[in-house]
């Protein structure tokens with residue numbers, strides 16, 4: 304064990320918000336990246352490395368929100 308890497312093939316380092324422990328967990332990848340804390344057992348959300356489809360979905364949601372905002376602004380402008 305000479306090389307220290309932030310991400311190992313064994314799992315993802317996650318800070319547990321419940322017990323404050325930093326655990327290296329092997330998250331499930333579908334449908335969400337989560338894993339139980341090995342110390343207190345609470346569910347941890349692993350957001351460090353979202354899979355490609357998740358990033359695409361997030362960008363699609365951002366686009367929808369931007370479109371809704373644009374529509375809302377246009378409607379507000381018409382009222383005036």
Ligand SMILES: [Zn+2]
Pocket residue numbers: 319320321322323324340341342343344345
């Ligand atoms: Zn914990």
